[in-house]
Amino acid sequence: MENRQELLNSVQMARFVARGSLRLDAVVPAEMNAEGLAVLAGGVPPVPYGTPLSDAYAKGSFVRRLLELPQVAGALRSMVGPEPWVDHHFVHTREPHGGAAQALHGDAIIDVRPDAFDVQLMYYPQTVTLEMGGTLSVPGSHLRRINESDTGRYQNLRGQDRLVCPAGTVVLLHHGIWHGGRRNDSDILRYMFKIRFNPRVRQRRLWDTSDLHDPQVAAELDAMFPWYEGATGRLERYNRILLWRELTGDDGFDLDHWVTRVSNRPKETVA
Amino acid sequence: MPPASADTGDGPAAPVLRQQVLVLYLASSALDSHVVGWSRYDGTGRTSPTTGDSDEPPYESGVAALQDGWRLFQAAQLIPPYPGHEYDVSFLKHEFFFERVVDVRAQIGS
Numbered sequence: 001m002e003n004r005q006e007l008l009n010s011v012q013m014a015r016f017v018a019r020g021s022l023r024l025d026a027v028v029p030a031e032m033n034a035e036g037l038a039v040l041a042g043g044v045p046p047v048p049y050g051t052p053l054s055d056a057y058a059k060g061s062f063v064r065r066l067l068e069l070p071q072v073a074g075a076l077r078s079m080v081g082p083e084p085w086v087d088h089h090f091v092h093t094r095e096p097h098g099g100a101a102q103a104l105h106g107d108a109i110i111d112v113r114p115d116a117f118d119v120q121l122m123y124y125p126q127t128v129t130l131e132m133g134g135t136l137s138v139p140g141s142h143l144r145r146i147n148e149s150d151t152g153r154y155q156n157l158r159g160q161d162r163l164v165c166p167a168g169t170v171v172l173l174h175h176g177i178w179h180g181g182r183r184n185d186s187d188i189l190r191y192m193f194k195i196r197f198n199p200r201v202r203q204r205r206l207w208d209t210s211d212l213h214d215p216q217v218a219a220e221l222d223a224m225f226p227w228y229e230g231a232t233g234r235l236e237r238y239n240r241i242l243l244w245r246e247l248t249g250d251d252g253f254d255l256d257h258w259v260t261r262v263s264n265r266p267k268e269t270v271a
Numbered sequence: 272m273p274p275a276s277a278d279t280g281d282g283p284a285a286p287v288l289r290q291q292v293l294v295l296y297l298a299s300s301a302l303d304s305h306v307v308g309w310s311r312y313d314g315t316g317r318t319s320p321t322t323g324d325s326d327e328p329p330y331e332s333g334v335a336a337l338q339d340g341w342r343l344f345q346a347a348q349l350i351p352p353y354p355g356h357e358y359d360v361s362f363l364k365h366e367f368f369f370e371r372v373v374d375v376r377a378q379i380g381s
Contacts, residue, residue: 150362154308156323
């Protein structure tokens with residue numbers, strides 16, 4: 001029997017499609033965070049690339065229980081569907097007063113899939129302060145076609161998200177989002193556990209779509225971010241519309257006529 | 272680290288010049304459009320700017336950097352999209368490189 005899952009609604013999915021991330025603050029209970037810190041400190045043995053989720057982590061294990069939390073399980077199900085592959089996982093640490101910030105990058109290699117995406121889960125077992133060098137991410141960067149750290153030249157972008165969060169926070173990221181671990185200027189070793197998931201079903205209407213026509217859906221998809229150049233910001237919306245069409249199967253969906261206008265090529269002739 | 276003084280004791284010391292670089296990403300190809308991103312590199316070694324070290328841009332526009340003494344030495348070319356890739360989004364387009372040349376004999380903070 002499947003565990004309880006709290007699916008995302010359409011407004012939350014639209015926000016994810018626009019921002020490239022979904023944050024679940026303090027979704028992991030305190031006693032699990034204490035356990036999680038010890039588990040991460042000891043290391044989590046790797047699993048082979050492409051292991052089905054139900055085979056990746058033993059029943060009752062910490063990671064399995066983390067992924068069975070109703071909000072986490074529901075968000076994952078909404079994004080990648082049932083039984084995704086575990087691509088890989090990794091325990092990331094930022095040493096106190098050590099090292100440098102990571103260059104801004106996208107994980108893996110350039111990924112141009114217009115109709116599918118991977119999700120990266122990031123779990124923070126500790127409270128993360130600004131000084132601890134929480135993950136930097138750039139809202140709305142996930143549809144940009146760049147390869148890994150070719151964006152390393154960019155140090156700061158207006159409206160960037162320097163993660164500060166309570167213990168037990170889980171962030172789910174579209175695979176393409178620009179991000180990087182910031183320099184840890186505190187006395188505390190900072191942990192983050194990341195798991196990448198590959199979908200195994202078509203990512204179409206996997207969430208609770210009962211609010212699909214809520215006006216807030218379009219409002220979320222129409223979001224602009226402070227680092228966007230004016231002209232390219234319009235293209236961002238164009239690309240989001242295409243992704244929303246893929247996720248919903250609604251080929252007529254549009255915002256302010258952006259896609260309709262430039263794909264309008266009537267064939268009828270005047271009688 | 273700043274190099275040792277170039278003062279040889281044979282007269283006025285020659286300046287020891289190092290380049291500081293500021294990269295501004297602007298909202299359009301106009302130099303007076305507003306800043307959307309920024310990076311700094313310091314050839315004096317006195318500061319260590321890095322990824323994600325600030326949420327506030329050093330200037331509001333490219334012209335504001337000029338007014339503060341930065342010298343523009345490179346601006347991104349305007350390159351039309353390749354056919355078939357007109358809607359692709361990728362790197363920031365409007366990149367401007369500025370420099371300031373600093374005499375590192377001067378006291379830090381002066």
